[in-house]
Amino acid sequence: MEFKMRFLTCFTTFALVGLLIADPVPHKEHEPFLVTLDFYKDEMVIYRGKHDIVKILVPINSLNFDESDSNESESIEDDSDIFLFFVEAEEQPDGTRQDKGLYVFKEGKATKILANGRDAAASGDDSKIVFFGAADGIYVYNKTTNSADKYGPITDSIIAIATEQPGDVLYILTENREVFKVSGNGGKKEKLDDVVNAKEIVLDKTDHLYFVSVDNKPYVRRTYGINPIIGLPEHLSNVKLIKPPFFLNDEVAFLANNRVYFISNYGSSTMSEIEFKPEAKPTAYAPEALIQYYGFDNKIYEFRISSLREDATPEELLSNYLNSKAFDNRTYCFDNQKSGVAN
Ligand SMILES: *[C@@H]1O[C@H](CO)[C@@H](O)[C@H](O)[C@H]1NC(C)=O
Ligand SMILES: *[C@@H]1O[C@H](CO)[C@@H](O)[C@H](O)[C@H]1NC(C)=O
Numbered sequence: 001m002e003f004k005m006r007f008l009t010c011f012t013t014f015a016l017v018g019l020l021i022a023d024p025v026p027h028k029e030h031e032p033f034l035v036t037l038d039f040y041k042d043e044m045v046i047y048r049g050k051h052d053i054v055k056i057l058v059p060i061n062s063l064n065f066d067e068s069d070s071n072e073s074e075s076i077e078d079d080s081d082i083f084l085f086f087v088e089a090e091e092q093p094d095g096t097r098q099d100k101g102l103y104v105f106k107e108g109k110a111t112k113i114l115a116n117g118r119d120a121a122a123s124g125d126d127s128k129i130v131f132f133g134a135a136d137g138i139y140v141y142n143k144t145t146n147s148a149d150k151y152g153p154i155t156d157s158i159i160a161i162a163t164e165q166p167g168d169v170l171y172i173l174t175e176n177r178e179v180f181k182v183s184g185n186g187g188k189k190e191k192l193d194d195v196v197n198a199k200e201i202v203l204d205k206t207d208h209l210y211f212v213s214v215d216n217k218p219y220v221r222r223t224y225g226i227n228p229i230i231g232l233p234e235h236l237s238n239v240k241l242i243k244p245p246f247f248l249n250d251e252v253a254f255l256a257n258n259r260v261y262f263i264s265n266y267g268s269s270t271m272s273e274i275e276f277k278p279e280a281k282p283t284a285y286a287p288e289a290l291i292q293y294y295g296f297d298n299k300i301y302e303f304r305i306s307s308l309r310e311d312a313t314p315e316e317l318l319s320n321y322l323n324s325k326a327f328d329n330r331t332y333c334f335d336n337q338k339s340g341v342a343n
């Protein structure tokens with residue numbers, strides 16, 4: 001219990017950890033930690049595209065963390081077998097997006113596997129499931145053929161997709177702002193009548209659905225109904241729901257007015273110290289693992305917390321919460337012991 005608290009202390013203070021720890025600078029407590037253009041260093045670029053990077057997914061399942069593959073003697077530099085999925089799009093003057101393709105990124109190489117793909121979601125267990133939401137329905141990643149196979153009969157125009165931890169229940173947000181729960185291998189589709197006017201959706205690790213409605217307000221769906229999130233500023237703009245970093249269980253990250261908040265499935269909110277300069281705001285966020293990825297200026301940047309502890313094994317560094325004992329005391333608190341950021 002004690003080291004759990006310590007873990008939370010270490011990480012919640014510096015959430016979106018990678019972005020901050022990647023370039024530690026002394027900063028006073030209770031003052032906003034401002035993310036500026038200086039954070040985007042050329043040597044961190046792993047991919048250069050021609051369009052906005054609008055989504056990035058790091059599957060936290062056996063596609064990336066296969067315990068049977070684990071090899072303690074592997075170098076931490078060797079992250080070449082990390083699978084990333086990302087989506088490119090071009091923002092139109094009217095605010096809509098023109099699809100530019102969904103890609104798989106592996107061993108330094110990006111392959112477009114779905115021209116009309118718009119979002120990706122992965123299971124959070126020891127399966128290897130990755131789903132894609134596309135303009136014409138749901139697809140599933142086929143590792144053997146490195147391609148996207150159609151999943152189920154659904155043909156809705158999907159703008160966002162999320163999946164429960166075991167990967168057997170999906171939520172899709174369609175272009176006309178309806179949310180459906182999809183189960184039965186893609187064959188069963190139920191409209192969630194209580195979720196109205198949603199423009200973004202995300203699930204936390206306890207499979208609670210959060211959404212932001214067109215009025216920019218976030219809500220969480222509980223078994224007894226829809227809860228508004230309380231404690232946020234009255235006027236919210238430039239809002240975004242962000243998939244939870246590995247250390248959050250019953251919360252997700254929420255960006256509003258350039259500030260990062262954590263919102264919980266109990267309906268509460270906490271303001272983090274992290275603030276983005278407007279011109280330094282990522283176009284896509286993947287803070288799921290200890291190696292984090294952000295889209296900015298048509299590029300994907302990799303932020304490695306791993307650089308702080310040379311002797312760590314890949315399992316320790318890659319947030320293998322399938323096997324949480326991988327985080328021992330050293331790892332929990334390497335940030336305040338090694339980087340000098342926390343205190
Ligand atoms: C682990 O990796 C090292 C170096 O690549 C290799 O020599 C060794 O055989 C591997 N061990 C296992 C159990 O795969
Ligand atoms: C992947 O594609 C191959 C070739 O079409 C197929 O035989 C295989 O069943 C697919 N794998 C999955 C997991 O669907």
Ligand SMILES: *[C@@H]1O[C@H](CO)[C@@H](O)[C@H](O)[C@H]1NC(C)=O
Nearest residue numbers: 002003325326327328329330
């Ligand atoms: C963490 O540290 C505490 C106290 O220093 C110790 O009792 C505990 O065994 C350690 N846990 C691990 C997983 O190393």
